[in-house]
Amino acid sequence: MVATAVPVERDAVARALPAAEEIRLPGAVLCRTAAGWDLLAAGVGPALAAASAAGALTAAALAGRPYGLVVSAGIGGGFAPGAPVGSLVVADAVTVADLGAETADGFLPVTELGFGNVTHRPPESLVRVVSEATGARTGTILTVSTVTGTAARAAALRARHPGALAEGMEGFGVAEAAAAHGVPVLEIRAVSNPVGPRDRAAWRIGDALAALTEGFGKLAPALESWNPHEH
Numbered sequence: 396m397v398a399t400a401v402p403v404e405r406d407a408v409a410r411a412l413p414a415a416e417e418i419r420l421p422g423a424v425l426c427r428t429a430a431g432w433d434l435l436a437a438g439v440g441p442a443l444a445a446a447s448a449a450g451a452l453t454a455a456a457l458a459g460r461p462y463g464l465v466v467s468a469g470i471g472g473g474f475a476p477g478a479p480v481g482s483l484v485v486a487d488a489v490t491v492a493d494l495g496a497e498t499a500d501g502f503l504p505v506t507e508l509g510f511g512n513v514t515h516r517p518p519e520s521l522v523r524v525v526s527e528a529t530g531a532r533t534g535t536i537l538t539v540s541t542v543t544g545t546a547a548r549a550a551a552l553r554a555r556h557p558g559a560l561a562e563g564m565e566g567f568g569v570a571e572a573a574a575a576h577g578v579p580v581l582e583i584r585a586v587s588n589p590v591g592p593r594d595r596a597a598w599r600i601g602d603a604l605a606a607l608t609e610g611f612g613k614l615a616p617a618l619e620s621w622n623p624h625e626h
């Protein structure tokens with residue numbers, strides 16, 4: 396399954412993996428491709444994306460055709476200089492950046508409060524196959540509930556996550572749903588804007604959507620050579 400946030404992202408993926416039929420689930424519509432991928436516009440933000448992805452995963456399991464892989468895909472912000480606008484990033488770590496507690500001494504992730512998880516790691520061999528096939532840069536993709544809008548916040552995120560190349564709003568939610576079903580996850584972002592001071596004029600959504608289509612055109616055949624037992 397490929398989970399994007401919004402229909403325009405799903406349609407960018409579908410230009411590389413044409414959808415053949417529509418399947419209506421409670422609360423979601425899947426576009427099934429001829430090659431057997433299910434494309435889902437899962438909603439914006441980690442909570443809705445997790446709920447939608449979990450619904451699709453459960454429906455697939457109950458139908459006796461559980462997914463073998465879940466891909467969180469879409470446009471995202473890129474950290475300079477590693478991820479310029481128009482580039483593709485594949486996550487070696489899908490990390491939630493703002494799930495925790497603020498203290499006088501700084502931010503504490505939930506794991507330091509004794510709860511849960513803040514990072515999911517896609518299979519290394521899969522990340523390598525995808526990066527080689529698509530030319531995507533490899534690094535941490537942060538999931539945030541609030542889009543970064545200042546240089547200070549961007550610097551704070553990079554200080555806490557030196558391997559961060561991109562940020563989006565859904566990856567960790569989709570990864571939590573996949574993990575609950577024991578299914579591997581991958582996250583791919585096409586960079587539409589720099590992470591930093593808010594500047595709507597600097598957005599290149601069309602270029603990012605084109606990069607997403609091109610990336611999926613190369614990724615789908617590459618995945619056929621991936622052996623899930625080589626994790």
Ligand SMILES: O=C(O)c1cccc(C(=O)CC[C@H]2O[C@@H](n3cnc4c(=O)[nH]cnc43)[C@H](O)[C@@H]2O)c1
Nearest residue numbers: 400439470471472542543562563564565588590593
């Ligand atoms: O109004 C703004 O300043 C603003 C800046 C960045 C993104 C938005 C959105 O409403 C889009 C959220 C949507 O797109 C993904 N996305 C794209 N760029 C970023 C980003 O820099 N940081 C986080 N998410 C981004 C995100 O996954 C959502 O699906 C508004």
